[in-house]
Amino acid sequence: MTEIQTPRLLLRRWHDDDLVPMAEINADDQVMRWIGDGSVLDPDQTAEKIEQWEDEWDEEGFGLFAVELLASGELIGFAGLSVPEYLPEVMPAVEIGWRLGQPFWGQGYASEAAHAALEFALQDRGLDRVVAISRPGNDASENVMRKLGMSLELDTVHPEFGHALHVHAIDLTEFDA
Numbered sequence: 001m002t003e004i005q006t007p008r009l010l011l012r013r014w015h016d017d018d019l020v021p022m023a024e025i026n027a028d029d030q031v032m033r034w035i036g037d038g039s040v041l042d043p044d045q046t047a048e049k050i051e052q053w054e055d056e057w058d059e060e061g062f063g064l065f066a067v068e069l070l071a072s073g074e075l076i077g078f079a080g081l082s083v084p085e086y087l088p089e090v091m092p093a094v095e096i097g098w099r100l101g102q103p104f105w106g107q108g109y110a111s112e113a114a115h116a117a118l119e120f121a122l123q124d125r126g127l128d129r130v131v132a133i134s135r136p137g138n139d140a141s142e143n144v145m146r147k148l149g150m151s152l153e154l155d156t157v158h159p160e161f162g163h164a165l166h167v168h169a170i171d172l173t174e175f176d177a
Contacts, residue, residue, distance in 0.1 A: 002057075004065070004116045009109060011065035011079060011116055013057065014050050018066050021075040022046050025101040034138040035099070037161045056082060062125050064097070067113045076104040079113035081121055084133060089156060090167055093131045094121060098144070105140065111147045118148055122172050129171040136164050149174055 004011040025031055026041035026049070041049065057063035064080035077100035084095040096118055098110045121127045132150055134141045150168035158165050 002065075002120075004120060005070070006112050006116050008070055009076075009113055009116070010068050010070055011113060011120075012068070014054055014066045018075050019043065019047055019050065021101075022050065022066075022078070025077055025099065028102060030102055031099065034135050034141065053078070053080075053082075062094070062121065065113070065117065067098075067100070067109070076100050076109060079110070080117045081125075081130070084131065086158075086160065087133060087156070087165070087167075088159070090131055090133075090154070093129070094127055096121065096130050096132050096148075098141075110140070110144050114144050114148055118170070118175065122175050127172075129169060132168045134166050134168070136166060142166070142168075149176055 002013060020043075023041070023043040023046040026046045029038075029040055032038060032040050053064040060083065062081040064078045064082060066075055067077050067079050068075050077098065079098035081094050081096055084090060084093055096114060098114050100110055118130060121130050131153070132145045132148070134145065145168045148170060150170045152166055153169040154167040156165050156167060157163065
């Protein structure tokens with residue numbers, strides 16, 4: 001079982017009891033405003049997503065980690081890796097992403113979890129390059145990308161929803177563990 005511990009966080013595979021707290025995060029319109037078309041997800045949709053994330057672990061050897069606070073064991077969201085099949089023009093690629101509940105914003109958790117996931121990608125899984133995709137205006141996520149050492153590589157448009165996207169990237173030679 002793949003786990004990564006940082007000073008404040010545990011990144012781990014998903015458990016059954018993660019559904020309720022993740023569904024609460026996915027039901028928050030402020031959390032979801034930058035994701036896909038901005039729609040919130042209900043508990044059934046969240047359960048489907050968790051199942052897809054776990055399937056990606058089995059198929060790819062990487063995926064989205066559940067992120068919990070070490071101090072309390074509380075699930076605060078996810079961070080990790082996925083294949084951005086929704087954006088064919090960047091393929092083949094592996095995308096790093098994160099989503100945290102609002103109470104956990106602004107405390108450095110996203111950067112801490114994302115750095116651990118990027119290190120996992122480049123050093124443990126042997127990937128040469130990782131991308132991150134954001135919508136213009138999502139300054140908090142783009143700030144995390146800058147902290148990771150990622151650079152803007154491409155401006156494009158979401159093929160399904162039609163909104164602008166920024167594609168950031170970093171390769172192994174640029175990564176500062």
